[in-house]
Amino acid sequence: MIIGIDLGTTNSAVGVWRDGKVELIPNSLGAVLTPSAVGLDDDGALLVGLAARERRSTHPTLTATTFKRYMGSTRTTRLGKQDYLPEDLSALVLARLKADAEAYLGQPVTEAVITVPAYFNDKQRKATRRAGELAGLKVERLLNEPTAAALAYGIHELGDETRFLVFDLGGGTFDVSVLEIFEGVIEVRASTGDNQLGGEDFNAVLVQMMREAHGKAWGKAEADFGFRQRLQVAAEKARRTLTDQPVADMTVTWQDESWTLEVTAEAFEAAAAPLLARLREPVLGALRDGSVQAAALKEIVLVGGATRMPIVRRAVTRMFGRFPSNAVHPDEAVVIGAAIQAGLKARDAALKDVVMTDVCPYSLGVDIAETGPGGALRDGIFSPVIERNTVVPASRMSVFSTIQPGQRKVVFNVFQGESRLVADNIRLGRIEIPVPPARAGEIQVEVRFSYDVNGLIEVDVHVPHTGERRQLVIVDDQDGPPPDLEQRRAALAALKVNPRDQDANRAASARAARCYELFLGERRAHVAELISRFETVLDRQDPRAIDAARQELIHGLDALDGETFL
Template identity: 35%
Template sequence: MVSEKVLGIDLGTTNSGMALIEGDDVQMLQNNEGEPLTPSVVSFDDAGDPVVGRRAENRAPANPDRTVRTIKRHVGEDYTVEIDGETYDPAEISAEILRKLKDDAESYLGEQVTETVVTVPAYFTADQKKATRRAAKLAGFREVKLLNEPTAAAIAHGYDADLADETLVVYDFGGGTLDVSVLDVDGDTFTILTTSGDNHLGGTDFDEAIMDHVAAALERDQGVDVLADDELRANLRAIAEDAKIDLSTGEETELIEPLLGQLDGEIVELDETLTRDIFESITEDLREQALAPLEQALDDADRTTRDIDTVLLVGGSTRMPAIQDRVAEYTGVDPELTFEPDKIVAKGAALYAAKSGAVEEQYACTCGETFDTRDGFQDHLDAAHATDEHGEKVEERGEITVKSIVTRSLGTRVKDGSFNVLIEKGTPITEATGTKYYTTTKDDQTIMAIDVYQGEHEQARENEKLDEFTLTGIPEAPAGKPTIEVTFRVDDDGILHVTAEDVDGDAEGSLTVEQNVTGTSPDDGGDTAEVGS
């Protein structure tokens, strides 16, 4: 039996979660180990079969070379993992995590789940999104939708809150990535103004800082390099993560392990005290690094800290008091820390899955008839019962609408070096298409460089160059004779597609800018000159 429910999944760097709408409530589903979060860890047993989640985490210290963690940091990259001569790419490893979530959800429901909404960082490139979709397909999902993580958090935050005309900053700091989005929220409409982030910064980097600090102490006191041994390193990693969590609520923590491991036949023991002051001192550079995407997001959205109504902290790493204090200090707003910051994204994905389609039946009468408008329902009452006492209103749930806009103007460079805009900043993604016509600047010119920029400066070189490609095969003709049609189009995922073709010939080319949009000078003969639009 196939379930009609759509599973909301937060595919995280360190932990993943899943949620479903049950009646009127959104709830996290527990995995088969009885936990709401599943470690995003995959380990391979001696037979080469994958083990996922807590079992894989428990196997890691004894099998570090057969265990894969933080794979999300490599999604969409030319990166592979080799186990027993078998090569796995990040999508294949991610698929094992998603497959476990799917299997556990089906075990809970007693039904097959074929549809999912998977959340991704808002700044994921086209390749990263394609790899995530592929992972979900490999896991057995037939229908896959992607949703930006900060938007998912905003949806869960605004659920039943009746937010109106609010500028919301979502600061999503997880185990392996940092994602910042600025949104305008009005009821169930979420307009994404801009996004920024760092996909190589997260809670694991704070764990590494503790590991380095403790390893230095052990080398000083016992003359051992624990980081050089895989098993010792894995054990120390688990202790460091626990210490970080302890320091989110306490001023100090004890790192005690009588048998951290053995090195050269000698037992290595750990007995250290780590205070919050020391922890914050050794991670100060990481906190400063974590502020940069927030500054960039506000700048790109043309907002200042005075425009912010709410700052929403999401992700397990926002539990660190120093992160909360730094964000509050910069924004001047006391941030809202959700009760379960590491679960809100999965809940938002489930809400989006359930509410992103229009409600077909909003009103029902006790006689059994249903109506999708208040007027139709009232007409029925007037005609059939002459009173509304015989009818009852079904709870009205509005449709969630997520809108994205082009955060910076998109265009190309023409002969005089100016920036020629094809899609203006602030254009809704649904309308983000622009076409203009260009021509050659030299006789018998057969190639033309198409440079892609984003920004607001009149001079192209003062803006950010995203990419370029060369249109070849233009028939020889006098300068100004060929007509080259160039089209910029932004798809639903915020990825820019550029096409160029000779209107009167066969020359054509295309480019996908591997960057979410939500330079050098070309060679001779590569300039473009506008004819008209």
């Protein structure tokens, strides 16, 4: 069985193509969205999802969120006594989604299509693939998120010829893709984006507004990691309130003191103006690279939870001079597309007429040296071989020459990026080939790059004069031997995992603990009473009584805190 997974910065989801349609798979709490949060409970058990996220403000050193933003880096997060890479934490989320799918489908799940931001570079894509493998999944394909959204949107448009733009603003990344549908083909014309722009950055704007209002009164409190986590939680809640309300109260409680800031939609929009301005350039770049005029677009499709913000919708409306489409669910479009792609991989008969192309998101090339006006050599210059937004799979060749007399070898470093200087691009690998000594420029070297739909890069270097050939396959982003995936998988599997059937109780208890620390006075006393009643029933170990008590606790918290958001 093959599934489709949207591995998101804020929330993740899983779906399957079955009986001619997409089925979104609920988690143990009955929700389609699972927060991309990992934590440890007080007894050391691993928590994934809502139960982990609810403990972010009360147990900040035992909780990790937004780790997708650091995918492909060596940044680690310490939970308890162990350090985790972003791909390790992502693997734990993927493993939970895999378990949810197996419980729902009643059969083992071994393969998956996993979505990634279109603007993820090679290191980030390889790390995502490793996360899938660590979770026990064979990753059939890494699918760009806007392309997945295009599948969800375009599946009903396949009979028409149309062009549209997917504007994908999630919790941590921003992608733009221009697509064209014709004769049953969905073709990506161009993709671009910003890997460091998302809902979390808008939260940071609200945190700064709160800091400007109350920073002096906080004193040294802000130096505490737990205090900063509470600021983040308060900002997230205020931002979501502003989605459908003109005013939101942002409240932070710390050591029996409470600070509140009333934030209006107008003030938030003014403070977020620099972020809104950053949305424009990727849109213009995608239209430019795709050779498409904005007026030629049939629809602007909004995807990603952060596009719910009215300030973003207004910015898009101003950008294009018309309202964006609401044809797809912003939180579900990507996982629906991933499930459709899984159906395509499984060769489902209902999808036999769907053909899809994608593009290479970054330019790929090598470092070269060139002769300056005074005859001096300048090295570290980037020479693209496959340019960004080339339709994949693709194979391109460039020819280079030796630069020194008597030169006996040529060394190429492989880079990914758009800067003229390789120092500003991402190094992917190195390849060396011998050449016969000759006059400068006399020996030519052919360099061919091949790039497939999964982002696999092959570099083939050939010296026609001697017939020498060398090949490099970019299989990992690290120099030296690849990491021991089996050993890492075993280490993750050895973690004490919280049983799925306890998720609801642990999530409710974690939320209640957060609310107790958030409120003061009578409301705090009321939360304490709710917690006491719930814990009394838990001790009886009667499943029916526990379910009823949990619902009573949740309703009581909803009345104080508002409904749980995803």
